[in-house]
Amino acid sequence: MAFVPLGLAFGALAVQSGLDWWWATLSAAVAFGGSFEFLLIGLVVAVTPLASIAVAAFMVNLRHVFYALSFPLHRVPGRLGKAYGTFALCDEAYALATAEKARSWPGPRILWTQFFLHAYWTGSATAGALLGSLIPEGVTGLDFALPALFTVLALDALRDLRGRRGDLPTPLLALSSALVARAVFPGQLLLVAFALFTAGLLARHLLTTTRRPCRA
Incomplete structure (x- = not known):
C-alpha cells in the first residue's frame, strides 16, 4: 500500500x-x-x-x-x-x-x-x-x-x-560504497556506488572461499 x-x-x-x-x-x-x-x-x-x-x-x-x-x-x-x-x-x-x-x-x-x-x-x-x-x-x-x-x-x-551470520557486513559495505562514490564521483554516484559494491562483494566472496578449509 x-x-x-x-x-x-x-x-x-x-x-x-x-x-x-x-x-x-x-x-x-x-x-x-x-x-x-x-x-x-x-x-x-x-x-x-x-x-x-x-x-x-x-x-x-x-x-x-x-x-x-x-x-x-x-x-x-x-x-x-x-x-x-x-x-x-x-x-x-x-x-x-x-x-x-x-x-x-x-x-x-x-x-x-x-x-x-x-x-x-x-x-x-x-x-x-x-x-x-x-x-x-x-x-x-x-x-x-x-x-x-x-x-x-x-x-x-x-x-x-x-540473526544471519556473516550478513551484517553487507549493508555496511553498501553504505561505505555510497559514501565513497558521493565523495569522489558525486556526478555519477549510482553507477560508481554499484561498481564499488559489486567489487566488494566479489572480493569478500573470494576471501571467504580461500579461507574455507578443504574437505578430505
Missing part, C-alpha cells in the same frame, strides 16, 4: 512540473521505473536529449541486473508470465519476493504481487495527476516520498538480515 501515496506524489509532481495528467499515467504503465520516473520528470521538462535520457535510464536502472540474479523468476509459470515478471521487476517486488517468508511462495503469487504493484502505481499516479491541481504550489517535499520508501525498504531488509 506504500505505492499509493508514492504514486499520488509522483502524479502531483508531474502536473506541477507543467506536464499533462496523462503523461503520469503513460509513464507509470509503460516505464514502471519509480525512481527513474521521478528523475524523468526533470529531464523531460528540461528538454534533455534522448541520448542523455537513455544513459540516465541505464545508470539508474542498472540495479535490476543484480536483482535478476536472485529473483525467483524460475517459479513463475509460462513464457508470458516470465516476460511480464521481468518487465514488472521493481525494488518493492524484489524486496517482497526474496524475503525469508516468501521462499515458499508459488509462482502465481509472485506474479500477482507484481501485477498489483503495477496497478497500484499506475492508478495512484493517475489519481495524483488528476488531483494535483488542487495542491497549492507552495507545498514542498513531494519528491521526498521516494527516498522515504527506500528507507523503509532498507530497514525491512536489515530486520530480515538480523
